[in-house]
Amino acid sequence: MDSEPFLKPRLTGPRFDGHAIPLDVLADLAVLEQMVVEVAKWKYREANPARKRVPRGFADGLSLKLTGVEDGSAVPVISLFVAASSLLPPSSQAFFAEARSAIVGAIGAAEQGGRITDHLPPRLLGYFDRLGRSLQDGEAIEFADPAAAGPARLTQATRHTLVRASAADEYTDAVVLVGTVPEVDQQNKTFHLRLPDGSKVKAPLTAQHFDTVLEVFNNYAAGLRARMSASGRFNLANRLQGIESVEHMSVLDPLDVAARLDELRQLRHGWLDGKGVAPPAAGLDWLASAFDRHYPDDVPLPYLYPTAEGGVRAEWPLKPHEVSLEIDLAGRRGDWHALNLADDGEAEATLPLDDPGAWAWLVGELRRLAGAGA
Amino acid sequence: MTGATLLLRQIHPSFVQAGRVTSQAFRPTPKDAGLLSVYDGDMIAPPAAWDHYTRVLALASVGAMGVTADECAAVGLTARPDPEPFPEHAVIDYTGLADREVEKRGKKLKARADDRGWLYQAPPPA
Numbered sequence: 001m002d003s004e005p006f007l008k009p010r011l012t013g014p015r016f017d018g019h020a021i022p023l024d025v026l027a028d029l030a031v032l033e034q035m036v037v038e039v040a041k042w043k044y045r046e047a048n049p050a051r052k053r054v055p056r057g058f059a060d061g062l063s064l065k066l067t068g069v070e071d072g073s074a075v076p077v078i079s080l081f082v083a084a085s086s087l088l089p090p091s092s093q094a095f096f097a098e099a100r101s102a103i104v105g106a107i108g109a110a111e112q113g114g115r116i117t118d119h120l121p122p123r124l125l126g127y128f129d130r131l132g133r134s135l136q137d138g139e140a141i142e143f144a145d146p147a148a149a150g151p152a153r154l155t156q157a158t159r160h161t162l163v164r165a166s167a168a169d170e171y172t173d174a175v176v177l178v179g180t181v182p183e184v185d186q187q188n189k190t191f192h193l194r195l196p197d198g199s200k201v202k203a204p205l206t207a208q209h210f211d212t213v214l215e216v217f218n219n220y221a222a223g224l225r226a227r228m229s230a231s232g233r234f235n236l237a238n239r240l241q242g243i244e245s246v247e248h249m250s251v252l253d254p255l256d257v258a259a260r261l262d263e264l265r266q267l268r269h270g271w272l273d274g275k276g277v278a279p280p281a282a283g284l285d286w287l288a289s290a291f292d293r294h295y296p297d298d299v300p301l302p303y304l305y306p307t308a309e310g311g312v313r314a315e316w317p318l319k320p321h322e323v324s325l326e327i328d329l330a331g332r333r334g335d336w337h338a339l340n341l342a343d344d345g346e347a348e349a350t351l352p353l354d355d356p357g358a359w360a361w362l363v364g365e366l367r368r369l370a371g372a373g374a
Numbered sequence: 375m376t377g378a379t380l381l382l383r384q385i386h387p388s389f390v391q392a393g394r395v396t397s398q399a400f401r402p403t404p405k406d407a408g409l410l411s412v413y414d415g416d417m418i419a420p421p422a423a424w425d426h427y428t429r430v431l432a433l434a435s436v437g438a439m440g441v442t443a444d445e446c447a448a449v450g451l452t453a454r455p456d457p458e459p460f461p462e463h464a465v466i467d468y469t470g471l472a473d474r475e476v477e478k479r480g481k482k483l484k485a486r487a488d489d490r491g492w493l494y495q496a497p498p499p500a
Contacts, residue, residue, distance in 0.1 A: 255392060346474070
């Protein structure tokens, strides 16, 4: 079996440091073989308009394989293998090289704002629904482009441009969703996840997630929620239409801070009888990050509520204490108040929540009060 | 209104997390000018009060909790009828109190309401 290096895409981003390649990215790259074959067939038909179909065995015995990973963030070496018994004539191999150029050219056009369909027809652009799907923000797959000054970079932005130029009316993307489960259809093996904005999305019910789905479903009235990592189907207006597959699903702590802050993002001005101010998204991002960095797992999670003024209020019922922290998201300050309901004892403080020391004080007080009530 | 009169407070959906109500529900917001709106429980039952609040006034509520006028007095707050908006309307008066006092009394009233539990809960959304 003969082989030759065919593609050496460079993967850039923190996940690829130390020439490591996450398995989900390898799964994305797996579509390349099918895509290259189909593009090569299209190239053959373009070059031979009199022929109605490609020669029999055009792609038989041909395969793309990962033969190594080179340094440089991470550079997978993808080689073209042709079986000795293949009917593929040597002259046909040129179409596979042309296919590679067309794919790289389309990516470059998407990145540069050029005409994508000068390189690939819309129906073949549909492969970009899978190629690069697992890329995260700040990551790219760079393809050497001899026809351009620099490499063609496939990012989520360029992938979306390519999918929008395809004949597809939907594309898929990785999503993380949090919601309750109001409906399970065991006969059709589907369930619905109800999202914080009240909308519902349908997902396949598979054996590995069955117990989790059922637990969340059975506790729907209590508001139990699940966090789901999935591949979502979006229409070309970027609206989620459904779930193609569920990768991970877990029951969420009812007081999960990030999920609760995401719920508060749904509030709009006027939310409280026409008067409440919606908490600003940037402020909620900051608060979620601050809790993530400064709030240890062993400390009781707070109940979180919006305030009429556009802030967030954290409350801890630590009997006999009722503890609250009213957080000004713009000023990044918190007004701490602890009331002992048994003896009327009170303590208050203003905390500069940009200061890690203030969080350390807060955590210390909560541990002390939780311990005193235990 | 007597000392035993239950004062019904409607609870906004965002003021509930995992079944627990914030003490903010028992203190006035800046728009309330120090007067916390409640229904006079001697004049209207909790389900009817919720129905009035959500259908007639078209405001959001997941249900009603309550404290008595005596419980208000025990934390230094007065309650009185205020029938101008509608006949069953009453107020708990927080006017003239410093922020810290408002905070403290709100927490105490909410603790009394918690002891009593929900007086009415709306059915969960379909």
